[in-house]
Amino acid sequence: MPPSGPVAGTVATMTRTDVEVAEAALATLDLTDLNDDATLEDAEALARRARQVGTAAVCVWPRFVSACVAELAGSPVKVATVVNFPSGAEGVDGVVELTRRAVADGADEIDLVLPYRAFLAGDVAAAERMIDAVGRATGPAQLKVIIESGELASVEVIKAAARLAIDHGADFVKTSTGKSPVSATPEAARAILEVIRAVPKGAPAVGFKASGxxxxxxxxxVYLELADEIMGEGWVSPATFRFGASGLLNDVLSVIEGTETPENTSAY
Known part of the structure; x- marks a missing residue:
């Protein structure tokens, strides 16, 4: 489990060079392909690329988990997948079954979309039931709860959703699916990180994932400096912090290698 970080009020003074930012982003990247038309060949190529450059994980549709596990055998790169995605409105039983199959196929991490529309409508119990049931099905894998922060009404609602996820066993709180009009924002990231910082000492620790x-x-x-400011220097690592993206990879590699960035139009 990731360490929760320093006490409230800690302010980091770390200043990262562009290369240091790029290296940190690469090490904490969940290289992602959740395009609707993604193929098995796409997922296998993504896994090979992740292994080559050393990202933290790949994130693919559940049907591609076993293939990515095979491609990444012997590698430290994790395999993540998504459930209740992207709508957040699927039935609990179906989401649990999909989670169980993904874990049986070798998934290391399950990214679950909070039933955020139900939560916004005041049906907190529905959100709790989903997280609890999927958490049980996740077993030894990590549970990353996507609160879809861009669809929530205010900073206080974002904080309430993050607290709910943490109270019900989330190992990470993730901003977004990348499928909504508003994805990760610095404001949402700050709100989530402040909730994570407030996790009591001795309680299960929680990480943060910015996506979209x-x-x-x-x-x-922007997101690394927020984490440094709120959680303290040295908190950011693949165990505590992730980016969910594919479009980020080319740019960070270009910075590390000192080359121009190829054009990239990926939505993630």
Whole structure:
């Protein structure tokens, strides 16, 4: 489990160079392909690329988990998948069954979409039932709860959703699916990180994942500096912090290698 970080009020003073930002982003990247038309060949190529460059994980549709596990055998790169995705409105039984199959296929991490529409409508119990049931099905794998922060009404609602996820066993709180009009924002990230910082000492620790619309090293810097500020220097690592993206990879590699960035139009 990731360490929760320093006490409230800690302010980091770390200043990262562009190359250091790019290296941190690469090490914490969940290289993602959740396009509707993604193929088995796409997923296998994604896994090979992740292994080659050393990302934290790949994130693919559940039907591709076993293939990615095979491609990444012997590698430290994790395999993540998504459930109740992207709508957040599927039935609990079906989501649980999909989770069980993904874990049986070798998934290391399950990214679950919170039933955020039910939550917004005041049906907190529905959100609790989903997280609890999927958490049980996840077993030894990590549970990353996507709160779809861009669809929530305010910072206070974002914080309430993050607290709910943490109270019901989330190992990470993730901003977004990348499928809604508003994905990760610095405001949402700050709200979630402040909730994570407030996790009591001795309680299970929680990480943070920013996902959607993060395409450049400059974008990544914003979120890394927020984590440094709120959680303290040294908190960011693959065990505590992730980016969910594919469009980010080319830019961070170009910064590390000192080359121009190829054009990239990926939505993730």
């Amino acid at each position: 619309g993060i395409r450049t090293t400059a974008d990544a810097r």
